[in-house]
Amino acid sequence: MTTTELFDPPATGTLALDLRGLRKSFGTVRAVDGLDLAVRPGEVVAFLGPNGAGKTTTIDMLLGLAQPDEGEVRVLGLEPSDAIAAGRVSAVMQSGGLLKDLTVAETVRLTASFFRTSRSAAEVMERAGISEIADRRVGKCSGGQQQRLRFALALLPDPDLIVLDEPTTGMDVEGRRDFWNALRADAARGRTILFATHYLEEADAYADRIVLVSHGRIVADGSAAQVKSLTSGRVVSATVDGAFDEAALRALPGVGDVELRRDRVIVRTTDSDAVARHLLTATTARDLEIAARGLEDAFLALTTDRTDEPATSQTPGSLA
């Protein structure tokens, strides 16, 4: 498994989030399998991965809702439960967590009363865009409205870090857009935000750093642009014989990642012409194929389990 590190080592000072060697299993299933993540104050980080990648389990651990089997969690330099008690971290969970028989405003005022100091109910409702449905029963609100209510609740303690677990699951397009607009407006104030999502577009549009997670581990970590460059380009593949010179291929301009699967070489590159020309003229490669790589495709390539394949020759830092 290759981890692609794109970020500089975090500067000294208190990290917004510091996860080290996190592991958590449920029975025989390893939900989180050695996860390290450092988030600096002010970053907007997308925690991107398919369902079952371990995103929610990681979030549960960093909020103190679950105990890691191994590893350490520090939120703003504190234990998760202390960070929550101090109102310095808050979270928007995927679903549930609301009393259907309360109104929106009652829910906000009630939750505000749990904090020693909090923003006013009116202010957070305004910021989350739910002022006009203040008197509506929670049970009568749409999924998107409920999610903006959860977001309003998360804003109450004016936290340094907000964690959102798949905040737009089940929302329609409009609800999703309204939600992100509210979040984006808030992020502009310098708050640290970590959100889990399995929508690439969301990660791309709203995060300035994307952490790709698969099978409980981080498989890539970089800016949205870097992750996009990772996902742009084409895949050239060809059948080669034993005497194949991999180093020559790697030396070509634009070549990102070279992988050998039995007698098939797979090259991810931004210059497919150069690779094709080289393979067809300088080697005995045959059955050449060139395929475009979408974001989705790259995402799958990065997050699909490769342990069942022969050793690959993927190089760390290949995105640079």
Added chain:
Amino acid sequence: MSTLTATATAPAAATARTFSLTYLAVELRRLLRNRRTVIFTLIMPPVFFLLFGTVDSYKTESVGHANVTAWIMVSMALYGALLATTSGGASVSVERAQGWTRQLRLTPLRPAVYVATKVAVAMVLGLAAVVVTAVVGFPAGASGDTTRIVESLALAWVGSAVFAAFGLFMGYLLPSENVMQILGPVLALLSFAGGLFMPLGDGVFATIAKFVPTYGLAEIVRGPITGGDVSPWAVVNVVAWGAVFVVGAAWRFRKDTARA
């Protein structure tokens, strides 16, 4: 500089809320909005009393220090209080199912405060059930030594705390969203078996009754108006069942709030 160290060392102790009056107020409002709860705890017991307790002969027949009508009023007040406190405690079930208790863990409110609030609300509803039954009962013919009747009513309220623990225990134990649909009939059955609705006599049912959770409470609550000595069995019954419910609720509560 000293402030810096203070915030760094004890953030939780400094900011965790011990109690929220707002929460109590909101919970009471929710209760009154819940039509089913209001009907079952505040309307049904007085109606049962009017149906079964106001026969003319009951008003003249004495049970010791009050008439039979008062005996039935006190019993119905206890029944109402049991329903109220049980449903108050059992409401944790719905709130767990809705994820509310999980949401609360993302706030400084401590889980123990949540449970304390639930119990407080259950007891307020229990008090309302007792008062409503009394307000209907006295004009409808319950009479006797007023002080003793009021003592019985007060005991009904205080004793119903045992069933707040029962409700909590069941609320944590049963996954159902409609846990009262199970507990309502169960309580009615327990009330019959425990001699809450009619005297038990000396038969086999009287023997069984001694082991039913409502039996001890019924005996103790009616003690002041019957004037008889409360049997040690009744006290043992209440203490034993009370212990079972409290320990059970505490066990499930710990399990629920433990970090997996």
